[in-house]
Amino acid sequence: xxxxxxxxxxxxxxxxxxxxxxxxxxxxxxxxxxxxxxxxxxxxxxxxxxxxxxxxxxxxxxxxxxxxxxxxxxxxxxxxxxxxxxxxxxxxxxxxxxxxxxxxxxxxxxxxxxxxxxxxxxxxxxxxxxxxxxxxxxxxxxxxxxxxxxxxxxxxxxxxxxxxxxxxxxxxxxxxxxxxxxxxxxxxxxxxxxxxxxxxxxxxxxxxxxxxxxxxxxxxxxxxxxxxxxxxxxxxxxxxxxxxxxxxxxxxxxxxxxxxxxxxxxxxxxxx
Amino acid sequence: xxxxxxxxxxxxxxxxxxxxxxxxxxxxxxxxxxxxxxxxxxxxxxxxxxxxxxxxxxxxxxxxxxxxxxxxxxxxxxxxxxxxxxxxxxxxxxxxxxxxxxxxxxxxxxxxxxxxxxxxxxxxxxxxxxxxxxxxxxxxxxxxxxxxxxxxxxxxxxxxxxxxxxxxxxxxxxxxxxxxxxxxxxxxxxxxxxxxxxxxxxxxxxxxxxxxxxxxxxxxxxxxxxxxxxxxxxxxxxxxxxxxxxx
Numbered sequence: 001x002x003x004x005x006x007x008x009x010x011x012x013x014x015x016x017x018x019x020x021x022x023x024x025x026x027x028x029x030x031x032x033x034x035x036x037x038x039x040x041x042x043x044x045x046x047x048x049x050x051x052x053x054x055x056x057x058x059x060x061x062x063x064x065x066x067x068x069x070x071x072x073x074x075x076x077x078x079x080x081x082x083x084x085x086x087x088x089x090x091x092x093x094x095x096x097x098x099x100x101x102x103x104x105x106x107x108x109x110x111x112x113x114x115x116x117x118x119x120x121x122x123x124x125x126x127x128x129x130x131x132x133x134x135x136x137x138x139x140x141x142x143x144x145x146x147x148x149x150x151x152x153x154x155x156x157x158x159x160x161x162x163x164x165x166x167x168x169x170x171x172x173x174x175x176x177x178x179x180x181x182x183x184x185x186x187x188x189x190x191x192x193x194x195x196x197x198x199x200x201x202x203x204x205x206x207x208x209x210x211x212x213x214x215x216x217x218x219x220x221x222x223x224x225x226x227x228x229x230x231x232x233x234x235x236x237x238x239x240x241x242x243x244x245x246x247x248x249x250x251x252x253x254x255x256x257x258x259x260x261x262x263x264x265x266x267x268x269x270x271x272x
Numbered sequence: 273x274x275x276x277x278x279x280x281x282x283x284x285x286x287x288x289x290x291x292x293x294x295x296x297x298x299x300x301x302x303x304x305x306x307x308x309x310x311x312x313x314x315x316x317x318x319x320x321x322x323x324x325x326x327x328x329x330x331x332x333x334x335x336x337x338x339x340x341x342x343x344x345x346x347x348x349x350x351x352x353x354x355x356x357x358x359x360x361x362x363x364x365x366x367x368x369x370x371x372x373x374x375x376x377x378x379x380x381x382x383x384x385x386x387x388x389x390x391x392x393x394x395x396x397x398x399x400x401x402x403x404x405x406x407x408x409x410x411x412x413x414x415x416x417x418x419x420x421x422x423x424x425x426x427x428x429x430x431x432x433x434x435x436x437x438x439x440x441x442x443x444x445x446x447x448x449x450x451x452x453x454x455x456x457x458x459x460x461x462x463x464x465x466x467x468x469x470x471x472x473x474x475x476x477x478x479x480x481x482x483x484x485x486x487x488x489x490x491x492x493x494x495x496x497x498x499x500x501x502x503x504x505x506x507x508x509x510x511x512x513x514x515x516x517x518x519x
Contacts, residue, residue: 007322013374018469021369025341032357033348039340046337049329054468057326064319068298075306098305105300109293115330118290119472120498123339127479127490162456163447170440177433186432186495193502194471196463199294201375222386225456232463232502 006062011055018051057115058198069106070206076102077210096157100150103207107149107231110200111142120194124187132187136242141191144238145231149204152230156211156218162226169233176240184243192236196228204231280328287327295320334472342476350484355427362423365474366501367416371408375464380407383457390453392517407512414508415465418500419474425496426481426488432496439503446510454513461509462502474498 029035076099111117121134155165177185196204204227212224302308349358370376384393384400384407393399425435447455466474474497482494 017372017374017467020372021365021469021473022341024364024368025345028361029345029348032361033345033352035348038344043337043341046333046335046340049333050337050469051333053326053329053331053333055326056322057330060319060322060324060326062319063322064316065294065298065323068302068316072298072301072306076301102297102301102305105297106294109297112293113290113327114468115327115334116466116468116471118331119334119338119468120475122334123472123475123479124491124495127483127494162459163444166447166459167444170444174437174440177437183491186492186499189432189436189499190475190495190497193463193466193498197375197466197468197471201464222453222456225382225460227460228463229456229459 007055007059010059010062011052014055014058015051018047018054022047054115054198061199061202066202069203072102073203073207073210077207077214079214096153099153099157099207099211103150103153104146106203106207107146107200108142110203111145111195111235112138113199114195114197115199116197117141117191117194120187120190128183132184137187137191137239140239140242141195141235144191144235145195145200147238148230148232148234149207149227151234152227153207153211155226155230156208156223157215159215159218159223162229166229166233169237173233173236173240176237176244179244180240181243181247184239188236188239188243191239192232195235196232200231201228204228283328283331284324286331287324290327291320291323330468338469338472339476342473343480346477346480347484350481358423358427359420362419362477363416365416365477366419367412369467369470369473370415370465371412373465373467375467376408376411376461377404379457379461379464380404380411383407383454386453386457387513387516390451392451392453392513403516406516407509410508410512411461411465411505414504415501417508418504419497421504422478422497422500423481425500426478426485426493429488429493432492432499436496436499436503439500439507443503443506443510446507446514450510450514451517454510454517458506458509458513461505465505466498466501471498474501 077096117138118134121132121137124132124137125134151165155162180188205224208227209220209224212218212220212222218224345361349361352358381404384403387393387403388395388400393403421435424430425432446458450458475495478497479490479494482488483490485493488494
């Protein structure tokens with residue numbers, strides 16, 4: 001019963017998020033563009049599917065995964081778990097091994113499940129005529145988020161300044177941009193903002209707050225922030241790197257092909 | 273009928289694959305690292321089924337409605353040829369989808385707590401809710417501006433890397449001026465603004481526009497709107513924090 005009520009509430013709140021956008025677009029279509037909306041039944045069905053789908057998705061996450069994930073973030077950052085077997089409490093950053101592993105794993109896994117990223121990957125695949133693979137892009141972004149979140153945890157634990165990390169990240173992005181294939185750059189920049197949505201933000205925020213609460217000398221309000229920023233900066237770097245690696249592999253392969261070609265030519269000349 | 277079932281099966285299989293990593297990660301940590309049994313496995317299984325069903329339906333709705341709406345609108349606006357309406361639409365879309373965003377409201381509430389703690393505003397409910405509203409409008413304005421600039425870029429064919437890098441320079445410059453307690457929130461607000469419904473719409477809009485304009489490549493010109501939408505909130509929020517502290 002309780003689940004039913006919370007489910008209805010979530011679906012209702014999703015509709016109040018989606019419906020104004022839809023209404024605005026329809027008004028624009030009718031009054032500014034002055035064109036009838038085509039395929040209205042198909043669109044209406046699609047909107048109902050979107051709302052219901054997103055609603056059920058959130059209810060299910062709230063039922064199953066979020067409580068467990070939050071609990072896990074709490075337990076993993078708890079001093080009792082961290083200092084198991086140690087005689088003295090030592091908050092050195094190297095004692096947080098499982099926190100880093102969890103950050104890596106949960107960053108990767110939540111990004112793969114992120115519906116917004118799936119949407120962008122589908123669009124990129126279609127637009128590039130299949131040159132960009134849906135899974136290739138998603139895995140590249142997920143690796144970026146994974147590295148970002150665990151580095152963000154390291155920052156909270158050590159208390160190093162957030163700005164310094166972001167500045168270095170920006171410099172890396174700028175340097176990569178100069179040597180990246182031009183086709184991928186806009187998509188890579190976009191993938192930074194796309195990654196942090198419905199699935200990633202709640203779990204990652206719980207991890208950050210858990211850490212900032214338990215590590216001595218950190219305040220949850222001041223140091224708990226910043227993980228989302230890391231999770232939206234590092235995918236840019238990883239997607240650019242993915243494109244650079246693909247381009248490099250392509251170049252090596254084509255060089256080998258021409259070498260073999262030249263080699264074949266020279267031997268054929270020798271024969272004649 | 274069999275065709276329908278086959279498509280449905282394909283979608284469900286896709287969702288299973290998307291969700292498997294989360295289940296594996298949480299299961300692994302529960303059993304091997306924390307070594308605790310699962311409580312109410314039944315509720316968990318029920319939740320997992322809902323997640324699966326929801327993701328499948330969302331992807332289906334995406335292809336049925338959100339992508340076509342964004343694209344047909346972009347084509348219609350490009351054909352109409354009115355730059356004014358195009359820019360108005362972009363701004364309103366950005367502003368409207370952000371101002372009601374639940375994730376933003378959550379972050380704004382936390383930010384108000386930080387600001388009250390740091391003494392930038394008085395610690396009363398009234399002043400806090402005014403601060404929250406101000407912050408939400410600031411971020412919504414920034415996303416509206418971002419889409420406006422981004423659409424203008426597609427129209428005029430400006431260089432995206434150059435614009436984004438200037439944005440980075442502005443972020444760094446603002447960081448040195450802004451009060452330190454707002455910096456973390458500002459950096460995070462860049463990531464939370466773009467929601468699951470906005471992203472597909474905006475992406476379809478950009479790609480649709482770039483493909484209906486001559487001399488524009490959908491790949492290099494169509495993407496990039498989300499990048500602006502996650503950059504400008506950082507600059508605007510730090511500006512907001514500085515102005516509040518200055519007053």
